[in-house]
Amino acid sequence: MIKIAITGNIAAGKSVVEKILSDLHYPVIDTDKIVHNLFVKSDDLNRELRTAFGDFDICSNHLIDRKKLAKIVFSDKKLLAKLEKITHPYIIDEVMKFFEQNSDANFVFVAVPLLYEVNWGYLFDKVIMVAADDDIRLARLMERRNLTKEDALKRMNAQIPQDEKIQFADFVIYNNTNYIDLSRQINQVLLNLV
Numbered sequence: 001m002i003k004i005a006i007t008g009n010i011a012a013g014k015s016v017v018e019k020i021l022s023d024l025h026y027p028v029i030d031t032d033k034i035v036h037n038l039f040v041k042s043d044d045l046n047r048e049l050r051t052a053f054g055d056f057d058i059c060s061n062h063l064i065d066r067k068k069l070a071k072i073v074f075s076d077k078k079l080l081a082k083l084e085k086i087t088h089p090y091i092i093d094e095v096m097k098f099f100e101q102n103s104d105a106n107f108v109f110v111a112v113p114l115l116y117e118v119n120w121g122y123l124f125d126k127v128i129m130v131a132a133d134d135d136i137r138l139a140r141l142m143e144r145r146n147l148t149k150e151d152a153l154k155r156m157n158a159q160i161p162q163d164e165k166i167q168f169a170d171f172v173i174y175n176n177t178n179y180i181d182l183s184r185q186i187n188q189v190l191l192n193l194v
Contacts, residue, residue, distance in 0.1 A: 002107050002193065003099065003123065007115035008130030009159045011137040011144070013175030013182065014111050017130050020186050021109050027102040030111040034094045035087060039064050048086050053079075074154050084118060095123065107193060116165050128189060129169035131162050132176050 006021075006028075008014045015030070022028045038045050040063075049064055058069045073080040095110055102108045112120055115127065132140075134156070141152040166172050171192065173185045 001099070001103055001105055002125045004107060004109050004126045004128060004193070005115050005121070005124040006109055006111040006128050006130065007113060007165065007169070008132075008175075009137065009162050009165070010113065010155050011140040012130045012132045012162070014113060014130045016175065016179070016182060017128070017173060017186060018109070018111050020183055024190075026107055026109055027098070027105050028109045028111070029095070029098045031091050031095070032111070032113060034091050036066070038087070038090050038094070039066060042090060045087065045090050049083075052082055052086055071151075074151075074158055077158075080158065088118060092120075092123070107190075114159065116160050116168065121168075126170045126193065127168065128171045128173060129162075129166055130173050130175055131166060132174065134162075136176055 006014055006017055018028050018030055046064055049058070049069070053069065053072070056068075056072050058064055058072065060068070069083070073083045098110065099108060109128075110124070112118075115121060115124075121127065137156065138149070138152055141147055141155065142149060145152070147155070171189045173182065173189065175182055
């Protein structure tokens with residue numbers, strides 16, 4: 001089994017790449033979705049977060065509100081590091097379970113938006129970087145997540161610049177045009193993986 005990370009900065013188009021790979025019947029999991037599920041299902045994680053962020057209003061209807069938490073941590077790098085220290089062991093555990101469940105597959109794909117920021121490269125054999133022009137990413141982020149330009153830029157600036165990440169990737173897919181072009185690039189990567 002070849003373990004492949006799909007990474008890329010916010011709003012580059014990782015989820016579209018995931019969908020195309022999933023439609024091609026490859027096992028795909030997304031660490032953002034893992035976190036979302038953990039926030040809903042893991043009492044242990046919720047307890048840790050309530051303790052760590054007790055000084056802040058991070059709950060709605062007795063549940064951790066991801067939007068409130070995101071607004072807090074994306075404004076303070078120390079709080080972001082605190083959040084990551086708590087959530088990452090839970091996420092890695094779920095990724096390892098995914099590898100075990102798909103051990104008979106030739107390729108497995110894990111979307112890890114912050115692969116380089118959190119130094120998780122050791123978990124994977126190959127890395128696909130999804131990139132898009134900054135102005136395109138900013139527009140997508142503001143539109144899809146209904147963020148102000150200032151909040152969108154905070155999230156973009158919390159990540160290592162794309163140009164730096166591209167240097168470390170095994171494959172780069174550019175998502176500046178359309179679905180057909182993106183599919184073509186993905187198929188080319190798949191051919192090179194064989």
